[in-house]
Amino acid sequence: MTSDSKSAKEFLESYEPGDYPSIALTADLVVFAVSAGTLNVALVRRGGHPFKGALALPGGFVGPEESAEQAAKRELAEETGLDLGSLPVHIEQLATYTSPERDPRMRVVSVAHLVLLETDGTVLPAIAAGSDAAGAAWHPVHHILRSNDLAFDHLKILQDGLGRLAGKMEYTTLAARLLPDEFTLTQLRTVYDAVWDTTLPAGNFTRKMMPHLKDTGRKARAATGGAPAALFAATDRHIHPPLAKPTTHLTR
Amino acid sequence: MTSDSKSAKEFLESYEPGDYPSIALTADLVVFAVSAGTLNVALVRRGGHPFKGALALPGGFVGPEESAEQAAKRELAEETGLDLGSLPVHIEQLATYTSPERDPRMRVVSVAHLVLLETDGTVLPAIAAGSDAAGAAWHPVHHILRSNDLAFDHLKILQDGLGRLAGKMEYTTLAARLLPDEFTLTQLRTVYDAVWDTTLPAGNFTRKMMPHLKDTGRKARAATGGAPAALFAATDRHIHPPLAKPTTHLTR
DNA sequence: GTCGTTATTATCAAGCTGACAATAATGACT
DNA sequence: AGTCATTATTGTCAGCTTGATAATAACGAC
Known part of the structure; x- marks a missing residue:
């Protein structure tokens, strides 16, 4: 049994809408920048349920014709106004979070990405007013990690992102x-x-x-x-x- | 705009079957075992198009109520007869491959996993006759990496798996x-x-x-x-x- | 020009490295 | 039983790296 072939064929042949709930694929972002000797992460505040009012990582759905990384770049631009296409920022895939219970409403699989923005060490990049309603804001990472009020499993994703950065350094x-x-x-x-x-x-x-x-x-x-x-x-x-x-x- | 919330809501509200091709999620496996001083990888031979006759990584679709890792374990049991539930084998997520063109038939996103099986260094674990039709067989990794006849982007996945193992060691x-x-x-x-x-x-x-x-x-x-x-x-x-x-x- | 501040280089004992040799413990074969 | 080939483990040693700390050099401010 080959992975994508026979399985895929069988899947297609036996597939009937409703048999399988559709899986939504999102790209989430752990965006880091350093200012005044502090590591900061870009977070958005949730306006709707669940986790209303809680902080969350920026991100959004992967479109039908884009890769997860392309979606991550697009979402970052939309939610923070930062254009990853022109800036020489670092982006790499972090991990994928697939627990069926991670979003109470539907099956959402999230491909998390690690993004590093450059600063002179004093002024954080201006983010906020993107084309989307809610804007992102910077938060000190080590503070966020203590006060656990991130939505979904985003605390775990943030921990993984920090671990990846710290380890690779x-x-x-x-x-x-x-x-x-x-x-x-x-x-x-x-x-x-x-x-x-x-x-x-x-x-x-x-x-x-x-x-x-x-x-x-x-x-x-x-x-x-x-x-x-x-x-x-x-x-x-x-x-x-x-x-x-x-x-x-x-x-x- | 929060990652999973508003976006998800908008997505659900605006979703109409046909607008978006459904994204299929698969779990693929890079299974390693050592024998006679050689690193081997478990591969299956494809019976259908595309890549008919080529070798491929074992794997299959992630079910609606299981995580990618659970799916990986289930597929490994089905395709090789190995029960990851009882054996103390190592499994970890490798990376996720999301290029829209990676499968010519449909949008398939694959979460690859690294699996290490224990051997005494001489006899490879018996794999093959699982419940599925085609069985898996062992192949020397460094030989496979030279003769490029793996299906899809599975060569890249294998390279990444070897790199992860070599690096972590x-x-x-x-x-x-x-x-x-x-x-x-x-x-x-x-x-x-x-x-x-x-x-x-x-x-x-x-x-x-x-x-x-x-x-x-x-x-x-x-x-x-x-x-x-x-x-x-x-x-x-x-x-x-x-x-x-x-x-x-x-x-x- | 003196002082406080910061960057860079120096020093030094302790520990680690690669290369290689020495010792110890076995099975196989007379 | 003794010799031998083989393998595991420990030892040796010069050269390098380490952490800790100090010395030197190059500024701006007053």
């Missing part, structure tokens, strides 16, 4: 996707601190990270005293050996 | 899930060699892996000369620092 330069093309090592370290909820020592961070970055030769203007920091650009995709996230996940 | 004891509860370090090293397509030096492998395993105190009978090897059981989920997969993925 150990062995890739993914953290740079939360910063402009050129950034200082201090900016990058601030991203690590925000996501890992740690305080990495600056000297050792520089020593270990610098070999994986490209020195642009340019310098950032010193904000308020202090030496001007060199501007780097991300090059390698992999960091070897990986950075160790402190305290957590130690082996013994 | 760097920082977890996941490789032990391809072996019985108790195993020798040589057996475990053989798994690494099979998946990574390498030949790790035995001495250093022992030194680095042993701290993450539990010594059962028992010894394996030496097969044909040589000292008897100690039997270990997997304990930690994480290996720190990670094992480095040689040659590949070096930073510079």
Whole structure:
């Protein structure tokens, strides 16, 4: 029995509307951006039941002729006004949530996506007034994770998204996707601190990270005293050996 | 606009059969087992068009009241005779494939799963005669990856499955899930060699892996000369620092 | 020009790495 | 019983990496 063929054929032959409730496919988004040393997530507030008034991840239905990722980009544009087509933002599939009970009204399968928006570390991207009614707003991630008032299983999705980002930052330069093309090592370290909820020592961070970055030769203007920091650009995709996230996940 | 709520309501209100082609949801399986130092994958041969005669991953439709993982387990039992309910096999979600063109007949979205079956390293699990007509058979992974005759996008799915397994083996004891509860370090090293397509030096492998395993105190009978090897059981989920997969993925 | 601040480099002991050798424990075969 | 080939495990060692911490360098502000 082949997966898509015979099964599909049998399915088509035996299919009668009503036998199977139609499965709705949605694309949900975990959108992260860093500001003032804090990791933030874009959330919308629900206007209708169920979970009326609760916060939820942005997202929407996958159209008949688009992939889940295309739908995610379209929904993000509609709900936040951000155009993923022009901006060089990072988007990757996170996981798919298929529990039959996850939406009390109907069978909804959601393909969650992780999106990283770049900031200079101080100002969050302007989101809100998209073409849709309700606008998205930024919320500190570590605060949201404590006060559990996310709709559906979106808390679990957010946890998974944070876990993916935190984990990948150990062995890739993914953290740079939360910063402009050129950034200082201090900016990058601030991203690590925000996501890992740690305080990495600056000297050792520089020593270990610098070999994986490209020195642009340019310098950032010193904000308020202090030496001007060199501007780097991300090059390698992999960091070897990986950075160790402190305290957590130690082996013994 | 909230993800599942308003959108879902609008969707339901505006939905008319025919407007949207129904989306079929399938669960596909990348099932791995090691034998004679070779990583094998369970594949079925397609009897119908399209891709008639080609090999494909086992899988099938997700029922109206089951999750994708439940469907994956059910399909594996039906297509191979293996009962994932009783056996302590590893199963995890891999990724979801949503390209509208991936199946020429209709819109099929597939949630792929990674399954690891335990073997003693010599005899592959008996699969084949399930309740379905066509049976599954084992194929060497690295051979399949070269000769590209997998149906649909199943080659990509297989590549992703191998990548997930190979990657996770760097920082977890996941490789032990391809072996019985108790195993020798040589057996475990053989798994690494099979998946990574390498030949790790035995001495250093022992030194680095042993701290993450539990010594059962028992010894394996030496097969044909040589000292008897100690039997270990997997304990930690994480290996720190990670094992480095040689040659590949070096930073510079 | 002095001071406070920040970036970057240096230092150092402790631990880890790869490469390789040495020891120990078996079965097979005279 | 003894020798041998084989395998598992432990040891060795120079070179590298680590965390902790300090020293140096390069600014802006006053």
